[in-house]
Amino acid sequence: MELLKTLTLLIITAPLLGAAAAGLFCRHVSRTFAHRLTITLMGISFILSVYVAYLVINNNWTYDGVLYLWGQSGNLTLNVGFLIDRLTACMLVTVTFVSFLVHIYSIGYMQEDGGYQRFFAYISLFTFFMLMLITGNNFLQLFFGWEGVGLASYLLIGFWFDRESANQGSLKAFLVNRVGDFGFVVGIAGVLNYFGSLDYATVFAAVPHVAALAPNLPGTHWSAITAIGFFLFVGAMAKSAQMPLHVWLPESMEGPTPISALIHAATMVTAGVFMVARLSPLYQYTPSMQSFILIIGATGALFTGLIAIVQNDIKRVVAYSTLSQLGYMMAAAGVSAYAASIFHLMTHAAFKALLFLGAGSVIIAMHHDQDLRHMGGLRKHMPITYITFLIGTLALCAIPPFSGFYSKDSIIDAVHYSQISGASYAYGCVVLGSFVTAFYSFRALFLAFHGEERMDDHTKHHLKESPWVVWLPLVLLAIPSVFQGYFMIEPMLFSSNPVLGNSITVLPQNNVLALMAEEFHGSFQMIIRDLTSLPLCFALLGALSAWYAYMKRPGLPALCVQRFKLLYFILIHKYGFDDFNDLVFVRGGQRTAKLMYKGDSTIIDGFFVNGTGRVIEWFSSTSRRMQTGYIYHYAFVMVLGLIVLLGWLMF
Amino acid sequence: MFTDVPLLSLIIWVPIIGGIICMFAGDDRKATRARCIALLTAFINLLLCVPLYLGFDKSTSNMQFIENIDWIAKFGVHYQLGVDGISVLMVILSTITTFLVVIASWRPIKKNVAQYMAAFLIMQGMMVGVFESLDAILFYVFWEGMLIPMYLCIGMWGGARRTYASIKFFLYTFLGSALMLIAILYLRTKTTDFNILSFYSVQLTMTEQVYIFIAFLLAFAVKIPMWPVHTWLPDAHTEAPAGGSVVLAALMLKMGIYGILRFSMPITPDASQHLAGLMIVLSLIAIVYIAVVAVGQTDMKRLIAYSSVAHMGFTTLACFVIYKIVAKTGDLHDAYLTLEGGMVQMLSHAFSTGAMFLGVGVLYERLHSREINAFGGVAHKMPLFAALFMLFALANVGLPGTSGFVGEFLIILGSFKASYVITLFAATTLVLSATYTLWMYKRVFFGKVMTQGVEDMHDLEMPEYTVLFILAFLVIFIGVYPNALLSVFHTSIGHLLELSTTSKL
Secondary structure, three states, X not given: OHHHHHHHHHHHHHHHHHHHHHXXXXXXXXXHHHHHHHHHHHHHHHHHHHHHXXXXXXXXXXXXXXXXXXXXXXXXXXXXXXXXXXXXXXXXXXXXXXXXXHHHHHHHHOOOOOOHHHHHHHXXXXXXXXXXXXXXXXXXXXXXXXXXXXXXXXXHHXXXXXXXXXXXXXXXXXXXXXXXXXXXXXXXXXXXXXXXXXXXXXXXXXXXXXXXXXXXXXXXOOXXXXXXXXXXXXXXXXXXXXXXXXXXXXXXXXXXXXXXHHHHHHOHHHHHHHHHHHOHHHHOXXXXXXXXXXXXXXXXXXXXXXXXXXXXXXXXXXXXXXXXXXXXXXXXXXXXXXXXXXXXXXXXXXXHHHHHHHHHHHHHHOOOOOEHXXXXXXXXXXXXHHHXXXXXXXXXXXXXXXXXXXXXXXXXHHXXXXXXXOHHXXXXXXXXXXXXXXXXXXXXXXXXXXXXXXXXXXXXXXXXXXXXXXXXXXXXXXXXXXXXXXXXXXXXXXXXXXXXXXXXXXXXXXXXXXXXXHHOOOHHHHHHHHOOOHHHHHHHHHHHHHHHHHHHOOOHHHHHHHHOHHHHHHHHOHHHHHHHHHXXXXXXXXXXXXXXXXXXXXXXXXXXXXXXXXXXXXXXXXXXXHOOOOHHHHHHHHHHHHHHHHHHHHO | OOOOOOHXXXXXXXXXXXXXXXXXXXXXXXXXXXXXXXXXXXXXXXXXXXXXXXXXXXXXXXXEEEEEEEEEHXXXXXXXXXXXXXXXXXXXXXXXXXXXXXXXXXXXXXXXXXXXXXXXXXXXXXXXXXXXXXXXXXXXXXXXXXXXXXXXXXXXXXXXXXXXXXXXXXXXXXXXXXXXXXXXXXXXXXXXXXXXXXXXXXXXXXXXHHHHHHHHHHHHHHHOOOOOOOOHHHHHHHHOOHHHHHHHHHHHHHHHHHXXXXXXXXXXXXXHHHHHHHXXXXXXXXXXXXXXXXXXXXXXXXXXXXXXXXXXHHHHHHHHHHHHHHHHHOOOHHHHHHHHHHHHHHHHHXXXXXXXXXXXXXXXXXXXXXXXXXXXXXXXXXXXXXXXXXXXXXXXXXXXXXXXXXXXHHHHHHHOOOOHHHHHHHHOHHHHHHHXXXXXXXXXXXXXXXXXXXXXXXXXXXXXXXXXXXXXXXXXXXXXXXXXXXXXXXHHHHHHHHHHHOOOO
């Protein structure tokens, strides 16, 4: 088992080393050296991750141990350590695979950028934090990784720091995530208070006992475990962009496209999903939180998807689609189908990274114009990008036999089978969501790759397929997008020895996957069975509607906007979250700060402090005037005093 | 092997004597000579800390390296020095800080260099004296004595409103500590000498304790500074030269907390317990309200000063929340977490805030402005500085992996045992500190270069980046391996906790 520790250490330090070398000496190393070094180290990290996954899943190894003592205080020991189990192994492979490909892709995408070395340093640094997040064996390390990826995301969104929009976006991302982290820290404090430790193993072992005692938060009627679950989930809501803390993700698109693929689609934003799965032993004991997670997730799945329909920026369409898919993952975690949730996380990592990188390839060809209204007909000029983008779209829309079909349909089924409160509402959302998903995905596909070419002449003459460093990752991501679902659904969800095994905990009464297993007779049969199912019909209908509206009758969308003005208004304003936040938190906050400063400087400092000073000044200047220096004044006062004194003594 | 050497005295008097020599180094034509003397003195002092640290026994809470000479025998005043796990780190911190300040002031200070360096060296000796004194009168002498060099430092090398700021600073802090002397004298009537440790065993009624507590508190609260007696700090910081701000933030404020740990809690445990609720509320006001005030600042130094008050709120919270924790759980072990977090917070705040003030100094040196709006796009012109400043900003924000995280995290974690409401309020710092720090960073460093002034800025020079690199190392080291600190004061904190929670009634 020490081997696992050594391997993990290597996997984690490789990207850190790359980041340090490329970042600290960014002005002293050449561009080629920067990308060669970081990519080689990422490659090593990926290969070792695969090996670790093999050891963990095939040989059934786990490692839970301490790396070094971080701090000791009272009875509490805080360690830095690793927990390498099946869940971690799955995440390791996913993260390092996507990160490796994104590193390669960035050679092409960033080639004209002045901050080339810095960029590679940042994405390697991000990978390091992400790996710390998933390999930790305690809440402290989870939080370290959690905030670390937030930092990397902040730095990368604001990568082009001379653009005001990028700076706004990065600050917003960091602050919204900090709101989540506020909850997260309170949750961790609660964990420590009620379970006496921050190590997963100790905490998870204690959960059933504490749950049996059913403590309430002192002075309230709130169950302590639910409160802890809630506060931790607030962190997940920010990181995994769940409503209403999703507002930062669309603006994160101000960053370079490779990082949108890596951070804001495939890895970091799924950290919240990972956390809920990792803490499944905790969430299993709080039914109200399960329903809460389900409802938040399902609501996001439908309503953020709707926004994608009215977006014209190709990256924003994909971003809202990510929000929607994260909602699906959360919904699955809510109904205790953690395996389905992680499964969708993995397939989504591949096909969504593919879509983002594909969009990036289009953006390169379009000379960094991201507006869908200026595109069209690109499939003739960029065949590889087109085909891979199509594969990604099909996977996203859950069309069989692509990977998304297996993972997303499993989620919809799981919600369908679930009996917890809110499940029927959630089912409605996720099923309608498949129509919406197919509609906006095919809308983007048609607008970008089909139809007439709407770009200006200069761009049109220069349209060409992207270089191999760009299309190779697309092809490599397309492979899992096609096959991953078909081959992995059985081992992930329905085998007697599932891939995730005992790294997640599901109580028998919540085990929806067991119910679904009875209906499952193999990957191919699943296609046959689901041909007539509601989600697939909705998906096909969505694709067809998109074709009708954008290919057959291109005037229709404008007509719909005219007809459904209110709906369009709501969607284009994204349900008003941004306006609300801007009004209340940004401007309201600034005004409050100014007001409080005024209070501080005029009341406390001005009135009390300097007021005291002025009173003393007044007193002394008054008393100074009494020191006139004339003897007869003093004599007069002395005589007066003598008379008063005598009078007082006599009477 | 160092047992015969009066190490603690050396650490006090070497800088003071070095300072006096420095003062006579000559006028500004011989500035380099003064600088070299100052650097040499600071360096020797730093070297003296090596045997101090190596010879320090972490396993005992007793005072170590004790020196005891009769001073004014008639009144029982002794020249008595000693360090425990709490003070030894403060001594080392003072030495490191002064060393860095001397390097950082190498170029910016061009006027009366010898006197400037002398002021800092003498201040350094006095501050170390505060942390090492075991005699209350000696403590008081050093405590008040160090006001003079700081007063001169702000008044002579400060900004435009330096006269106002320096007088305000002096009166505020001086008046605050007047009552402390009375409390010390009162305690003397109950014992035979002024030994602080013998004060611990003095039996006091609740009324006596409350009065003594308040007398001490006024002195310490002004220094820390606690809300609402914090208003001298923004002015003092804003007007002080960069080095002065660093010493203020890194060391002077810590003297207040040190006083609470050394005097208030162990001497008046019942009064502390009695007034803990009030103190916690004041701390939370500092954490939340002052942080909001910081958001609205337009002057960088003023912003960092307010942020400093907010961060110091954590240390006072850490001190007094232990009473609530012990009252609730009855287990002393639960209280370690916050108090040790408070200790780490003190030290880490010195590095991150100190570095931020130095950073503003670097900017001021180039553009002669502290206004946030005067800058913009600095990262284009000073990439190395931007990277380093980002690190310190993140430490200020309390990002895990930096020193700023450790203390706040432990305090937030530990205070849940007292009440989850405290945790909720304290944790708002995550959002608020990020708001004011990174918003400032964005406006100063990001964006396009808009003015000619910024266009002409050049990146860090040798003395500047040496200092910032050392601080960067410390910030990351403490963040990644805080046990290096925790293990030093663990035993002493345990002893302190026992003293501070044992009733004297």
